[in-house]
Amino acid sequence: MSIDSKLTKINAIVTEQTNEVSNLKTAIEDSWQEIDKVHQLAKQNHQAARDWQTKAGKVTFKDLNDTEYQVDTLATLINETQKINPHPEVMTKAQFDALRQMRKQQYAGSGFVQWGYGDSTNNAVNNGMWTYQNKLNLGRSGKASGWVGQDKSSSPFPKVVVDGVSHELQSVDYPYGIVSCKFPSAPDGTKTYDSATGKVTQHTSTVEAFNECKHKTPNGVYSGVYNKELGEFNCNDTGPGGIYLINKTSAGAHKVSIVFTSSIDTTIELRDAGGTSGTDPLIKQLSISANTKQKVVFTHTFTKSGVYFRVPEPQVGQKITIYSWQTLPSSEQVITSRKDLVFLESWHEKIADKDVVYPLGNVQYGASSHEGIALANNLVAQGYSAFGEWDQDTKGYGVKWSTLSDANRIKFLKNPEHNIYYDPEAKAYIQVRYRVRVVEGLGDEFDYTYPGHVATSWRPSISSNTPYFNARGKNITAVDYYSESLGYGYFNPLNNVQRTIKTKGDFEGFGSRKLLGHDSKCFAIPIALVQRLNQGAYHPTYNPLGTKCVLTENEAGQNLWYGSNSKKLFCQLDAFTQVKPYGGKLGDPDSQNGRRDQYRFYDAIYAGQVEDLRLNANKLDVNQLREDAMRKAVAGTLRGKGKTIFTTVKAKKLAIASAYAGKYYVNLFGTVDTQNGYEIEPQNRPFSYLYNSTRGSILYPTYVEPSGNIYTSDVPVSLSGNRFQDIGPSTLLDWQVGDDIYLINGEQMTSEFDSLPWVDIIGHPERIAATFPDGVLGQWIPQLPDGTSKAYELNKKANRALTWALTTDYGENWSAGTLSIDAIKNAYTSSAEETRVQLLSYEALADFTLPANNMVVKSSVGSVFASADRFVTQGNRLISSLSGLIGKDSQDGNQQRDLAVLNAPKHAGGFLWNSNKVSHSPITLREPINQSCGAKALPTIVEKGGLLYLQFHGAELKWDNTEFIVINSANVNDDFVDGRFYWVHPEVGGALAGKFLRCVKPGNEPFSSLNWAHTENGYSYRTIANNIFFVDAPWGISSWGDDQTIPIVNGEDVKTDLNGNTVKVFCHHTQLPLGIASY
Known part of the structure; x- marks a missing residue:
């Protein structure tokens, strides 16, 4: 490269x-x-x-x-x-509601989960409920031997569940835990109630309330002069004349009561008038004896404005003295007796609404601190904490929420007993609160206590015009009764169409005018009903519920009603005006108290006055419930309620004495009351009598008709309701037209007690009539005093003997003392003079059962109870309640028997029936002493209106020492007589040989005849169709005449026992429920 x-x-x-x-x-x-x-x-x-x-x-x-x-x-x-959720310590609404739903599954309904501890027997009403002075209390701190209910509660104070919310009831108007319920003042005769309008009126005085007219200037006077200060009309002319007074309202139905005397024999006319005209319609005409007090009472629908009291033929100088002249609309009455209702009200409320939180949600909290937190009782208007609109004093303690430190807020929030939850939709804390309500009653009419059996909204009486109870909830003004112009809403029972939440045992508030609570949640559960006495003087005729003494003649002192220096009373108003302003109340000396029975003070609350309405919220085992309730029934501790008797005696003449279908009846001259058609009201038959002074004999009414016919017998009535009764012989055919007859009419009072202040009356009827012409508290003992020593059998079992008072001179002079009785025979022994009229006062326990229809059985069938014992703790109260008779047997080892049930068939519908006999083992009670009666009963559990009751089927027992006529070859052809007993010797032969028989139809066929045949119904004669002449008699088995069967009936009836005696048979239920049905 x-x-x-x-x-x-x-x-x-x-x-x-x-x-x-x-x-x-x-x-x-x-x-x-x-x-x-x-x-x-x-x-x-x-x-x-x-x-x-x-x-x-x-x-x-x-x-x-x-x-x-x-x-x-x-x-x-x-x-x-x-x-x-601002604080994780507090539940959310979802969590709170989940707990509510869980409790609704856990419990049978709304009611009491724990009763709380009670007090000593003397103060105890029931487990966890007791009275002290003027309070009704629930729960008790600590625990002491002998306190009632101490083993029936796991907590000292009550626990309730209402719509699934659990409430701890503590420190209601009391700082130390007890739920202390106060009450309005006792009736003082200044209030009236109009049942037509539902209106209560507070008057300035008793005179105004009773509309007493005797001191008023008449609206018209003729042929005389009226002195209104003295109440005297003085005649100054021989021409017809008198006085005219207008009624309270111009016309319509009025009840008029006039008490007067005339200085000479005279005739009086009472006219429906508009003035002093003698041609106005005549109401009544009376023939009056000189200087004899006359009381005339009538109800009349007036077409004009008042009453003209007219003397058709006066004499110059004649004086008419008016002791009382009262006129009120027939629908209006002065409240002198009443029942007060106690109930618990529970509602949900935003804490921020009032910026106050209450310990336990109790707006009546009675302590000034809680867990170290200072509380105040002036944070909300007083009415918010009030027991009722009458209560101006109760102030509950709470604390202002906005001022609480975080630490103290957490104390409230983390404790579920305070019932606080957080609602994220409302972005607010909610507290479920409660108050105890005490509603002042309108009178004694009260039959609507539980929410299960009706649909109408809650009020004192189901079928009346009484106003509804007002639902208050979160509102601060205390109003007790609802009206369109006053009140916030009302309470609805389970079956009401306005209900949104269906829970047994409670009433749901419906806010028709104002919101009652958060999410509209407001509920009520009943606690108690309390019978009240009044602040007037006690008098057995004019004011049986009074408590004070009567003024003396000089008005300087006071004395008992029969005191020699006491003023005479002529009407109920006098019992409120002829008294001192003091006396009759707690703390007053005994000398200022006019009563001599177990109820002394008008402001006290006694256990015997209280009807316990609390419902057990727990799910109950019905078989265990039957056993527990039966033990209480035998021990006499089941509570009930009853009424005392007021007796009037009227002289009559016999108009008719006749027979119809083998039953005897009478009719009396002037008998039929045009207002009601009855001489004796049907419900009063058991307390009424007919005495023929011409013949010296007594008969009992067994059936009454509006026509005036009174069917009679020699023996007392044993059935409730107005029913014919085949009860044996009558001496009526000895009575003749024109005989002098005294009608002793016993009428039930309206007040009710568990412990009755009972009075019995000894005396000849004509002397009772003269001593008490306007009637007297008490039931007559149908035995005539004649100076010989007699054991007068008391009408009720005497639980505690108290006092007596007697006169032998028509009430001019009285003596009194302490009552002593034979506790075994339940009798008062005395050599009473023929002239004596005597009142016997004693404490008696009320019945706790009442006749009822046979119902579906929810439990198994237990054993049959039988007894004739004299001790209340060993069945005596149960015997009396079921049969109306009083056990007197006092033998050791013969107190009671539990008899095994051999057969108890049920109808396909679940109720007992007679198609296949309900049978039991033989009665082994020995012959009783003191001629004691007895009773047997089969207990079961039934349901009515979602509540559980004890049902009793059974029969009265009578011992009979039967005497048998021996039939042998010498007398085999003798006639046989109805009701007689025969033993046919074996030598006679035939179907009757060797048999013990009771004759049920007379005849003359030979005992040895081969025509006799045995059938399932008895012994018949072949040649005589469909005729039973004999039935087997219980010789050698039991002289109680018992056939070892339990008759299944509705209500009450009679049957013939094996001894030929007529005995009552019955189906009864307990008056008060035992719990809530949960199956």
């Missing part, structure tokens, strides 16, 4: 290397520029990252392409996260 060629090649290589160096330099320069750019980007993004950590809002980041990105800062992200 030449030198030139080599140089050319070298130059080319140099050029190439030079280019590479140049390219490398360019690349290095570019790389430094890129490094510098990345450095600048990193520096800038580093600052952005610092700003992201420390600042709010957004920061800008860039990528290598110089694209910018806006990113939320950390503070912004935290803030947004907190909007979802």
Whole structure:
């Protein structure tokens, strides 16, 4: 190769290397520029990252392409996260609702999960419920021996579940844990309730409330002068005249009550008038004896404006004294007796609405601090914490939410007992709160206590015009009853179409006028119903629920109603006006108290006044429930309710004494009350009697008709309801038209108690009528005093004997003392004079069952209970409740029996029936002493309205020492008589030989005849079609006459036992439910 060629090649290589160096330099320069750019980007993004950590809002980041990105800062992200759940310690709404749904699956419905501890037996209403002075309490701190319910609760204070929300009920209006319920003042006779309008009116005085007119200037006076101060009309002319007073309203139905006397025998007319015209329509005409107090009470639909009290033939100087003249619309009554309702209200509410949080959600929290946090009770209007619109004092303690430190907020938020959750949609904390409501009643009418069996909104009475209970929820004004102009909403039961959430056991609030809570959630569950006494004087005629003494004649002192120096009362208004302003309340001395029974003070709350309405929310094993409830029934601890009796005695004349279809009846002159058609209301038959003073005999009404016919018998009625009853002989055919008849009419009062303040009356009816012409509290004992020693059998089982008061001179003078009775025979022994009228006061336990229709059985069938015992703790209360009779057997080892069920067939529908007999093993109770009755009962569990009840099928038991007539060859042809017992000697031969028989149809066929045949129904005679003459008698098996079967009936009926006695058979249910059905 030449030198030139080599140089050319070298130059080319140099050029190439030079280019590479140049390219490398360019690349290095570019790389430094890129490094510098990345450095600048990193520096800038580093600052952005610092700003992201420390600042709010957004920061800008860039990528290598110089694209910018806006990113939320950390503070912004935290803030947004907190909007979802500001505190992870608190549940979200989703979590809270999930727990609610879980509890709804866990429990049978809304109600009490734990009762809480109770108090001593004397104060106990039931497990976890007790009374003290003027309060009804739930729960108890600590634990002491003998406290009722101490082993029935795992917590000292109640726990409830309402729509799946669990509430700890503590420190309601009390700082130390107890739920302490206060009550409105007892009735004082100044309020009226109009059932037509649902309106309650507060009057300035009792005189205004009763619309007492005797001290008013008459709207018209004729032929005389009226002194309104003295209430006297003085006649100054022999021409017709009198006084005219307008009614409370111008026309319409009014109830009028006038008490008066005339100084001479006279005739009085009462006219529907517009003035003093004698031609106005006549309402009543009365013949009056001189100086005899006359009380006339009537209800009349007036076409004019008032009553003209007219004397058609007055005498100059004649004086009419008006003791009382009251007129009210027939739908209006003065409230002197009432039941107050206690219930729990639960609702959801935003904490921010009031900026207040309450411990446990309890807006009536009674302590001033909680977990070291100071609380205040002036943060919300007082009405928010009030028990009712009557309550101006209760102020619940809470704390202002916005002022709480984070640490103290967390105390509330992390504890689920405070029921706080976070709703992300509302972006708010929600607390589920509660208050105890105590609604002042409108009277005694109250039959709507549970939400399962009706559809109408909650109010005191299902079928009346009483107003609905107002739902309050989050609202701050306490209003008890709903109206279109007042109130926020009302509560609906399970079956109401307005309900949105279906949970057994609670009422759901419906906010018709105002929002009740967050998401409209507001609920109520019943707690108790409390019967109240009143602030008037006690009087067995005019004010049986009063508590004060009566003024003395000189008005300087006070005394019992029968005191020798006590003022005479003529009407109920007098019981409120003839009293001192003090007395009858807690703390007053005994000398200022007018009652002499177990209820002394009008402002006290006694266990016997309380009806426990709490429902057990737990799912219950129905078979275990049956056993537990039956043990309580036998022990007499199941609670019930009953009414006392008010008796009036009226003199009558016998108009008719006759028979119809083998049943005897009477009709009395002037008998039919045109207002209701009944001389005796059907429901009052068991407490009423007919006494023929001409014949000296007593009959019992067994069926009554609006026409005035009263069907009678020698023995008391045993059935409820107005039904014919085949109950044996009657002495009616001895009665003659024109005989003097005294109608002793016992009427049930409206007030109800578990422990009844019972009164029995001893005396001849004519003397009772003269002593108490307007009636008296008590039930008559149908035994006539004659001066000989008698054991007067009490109408109720005396749980505790109290006092007596008696007169022998028609009430002019009284004596009194402490009642002493034979506790075994349940009788008062006395040589009472023929002139005596005596009131026996004692404590009696109410029935806890009532007649009911046979229902589908939800449990298995247990054993049959049988007893005739005298002890309440050994079945006596159960016997009385089921049969109406009182056990008196006191033998050791003969208290009760549990009999095995041999056969208990059920219908395809699930209820017991008679197609195949329900049978049991033989009764082994020995012969009772004191001629005691007994009863047997088969318990099962049934469901009504979603609630569980104990059902009893059974029968009354009567012991009979049966005497058998021996039939042998010598008397084989004797006639046989209905009701007699026969033993046919084997020597007679034939189908009857060797048999113990009871005759059910009389006849004269020979006992030895071969025509006798045995059938499944008894023994018939072949030649006489379809006739049973004998049935087997229980000789050597049981003298209770029991056939070892349980009759399955609806309500009550009668049957003939094997001894030929008529006995009651029944289907009863417990009055109060035992729990919530959950299957």
